[in-house]
Amino acid sequence: MPDRFAERLLEWYDQHGRHDLPWHHNRNAYRVWVSEIMLQQTQVTTVIPYFNAFMERFPDVHALAEAPEDDVLSHWSGLGYYARARNLQKAAKTVVADYAGDFPADQQQLESLTGIGRSTAAAIIAQAFGKRAAILDGNVKRVLARYHAVAGWPGQTSVLKTLWERAEQHTPHERVRDYTQAIMDLGAMVCTRTRPNCDTCPLKADCAAYTRGETTFYPGSKPKKAKPEKVTWMVILEDAQGRILLERRPPSGIWGGLWSLPELDPAFGADELQDACEQKLGLSCETPELISGFRHTFSHYHLHIQPARLLVRGAGAIGDNDNQRWLHRDEALSLGLPAPIRTLLTDAEQVALL
Template sequence: MPDRFAQKLLTWYDQHGRHDLPWHHNQNAYRVWVSEIMLQQTQVATVIPYFEAFMARFPDVQALASAPVDDVLSHWSGLGYYARARNIHKAARQVVEEFGGEFPEDQEQLESLTGIGRSTAAAIIAQAFGKRAAILDGNVKRVLARYHAIPGWPGQTKVLKQLWQHAEEHTPDERVRDYTQAIMDLGAMVCTRSRPDCQACPVQPGCTAYAAGETGLYPGSKPKKEKPEKTTWMLILEDREGRILLERRPPSGIWGGLWSLPELDPAYGTEELQEACQQKLGLDCAEPELIAGFRHTFSHYHLHIQPARLTVTGQSSVADSDNQRWLHRDQALTAGLPAPIRTLLTQPEQNALL
């Protein structure tokens, strides 16, 4: 084991690592799996309350598999990257239908489940079953890229191959459950993206990037591309009973499967919104009240959202269906909503334009 990497890391973990995270209690494959999916691209502090609420509602894989997808999305609302929620629901059903409700202990079988890749499968094997398996999440990539001074962006095949090789080399045969948590903790708490605390690092003496004074060079950054800018109208349509019209997003793509507000092409002018609502939705509305617009950034583009509130004056021709639903505001806020839509519906009056 080069430079006794694992031994030094485990000694540090015993004194400084995180031993009391919610998914460490009653640890099993289900709880480990849910935590790993939630932790993808999301920090621990953000995940903890979501994980606890999720476990309270879906205590085991059977409960998750039998739940409506809307319920799952509702408990994921605000956590972002909603494909994870749809995938976790599909995978739960696979576990129940294909594996009798028990998570397989085999790497290949775990990777056959929707949304589970090589590193997530390994984390389940190591943490839930205590078997040797190498992980390579974002924190681990950063630690190993610096320790071995591996140039390039980890998303590149050549770089990723080298990182996996080192991940396999360093993973010990003993205490693998602790080791996987330790190396994730090291990346999250010490070997951070910016301003790493190298003096507190247990493997600093063997770190190639530290020795060269070049920790900031590793890992390499993803090649940047300019994100396109898009614009849309979002309509808060309220009927005489005070209900708001929600529309379900398509199952794939941005906010897939979540409930959101009806949208209109930005080519419509403010004075054309009433006519557009009549033509597109069959709704007669009073003059629109504009609400302060805002920009929401997705992974591959910026979306400029211009909200408008309109009161439906006539009889609604839009009936509740699988893809459209009239809900009172408090009911709407319990639905699976994207975070910016939830914020908009919570206190729209504060954002009204004079």
């Protein structure tokens, strides 16, 4: 019996799929690539305004390669997983240096670029160049795991291998550009993580999970581990000119390369913050004002942030350098800041303080 998977999916896509996303216009490898990186772990509705702003500022790979890193990170602020932005610019520089600004249409060459894996490379090949290549993003994994009742968590090597085999099996030789968008759309719009709308699915007649009434069993969940809880002080240090001290974080790790507030050991009590600022930063400060704390969740742990505002006496011992800057609030907000730090500095309750 012939495989009608792609045929049914394309029929559905023609009527119900998304045909007018921003990266569908003036489609080229650069725009497809940026959209694919942004869409990793992020929903389309969230990505669209970021993509439009990013394209306005960095309209081509040359503009991205030549831009200051702070500018790139600033336009990524709020999307999270900031290594994606740094890898994006690193890959852009490689494309300019090694390929004269033209993306290769070869799977291996694309995968050699920083931050581009097998599925992203395939998406570029299919979407930008119209060549047959099988993709396997999160939405596609879910569709295929349910359709074929592939048990287990897709992060496991054996499960992932099976899903790749199924992806290759179903990818057609014709209309591959539409097909890749169609299977992503089906996962995002119909075969959703919770409460899939099977009644409207074009694949339900042959879907093993639907037939068994087990759609919620596939794909298997990642084994859960309790996330550790961490605590830190974040200090808003303001000098006599109303400027705030920001520090650049290390290039790797959480919020790598972004600008943030200085952190102090949570072992210090509120009444010890003045001494802590002097010991760590060489700054003499007034009595701290505590600001409401909040919790921010990363992929691997929860971080409890306790902010405090301290006025700095005199000129202080810190001058502007590569990793520290005194900036007025509007200047600070133009840099690449982690989302919770940006929120903290723009919160309506804190405007008067800053």
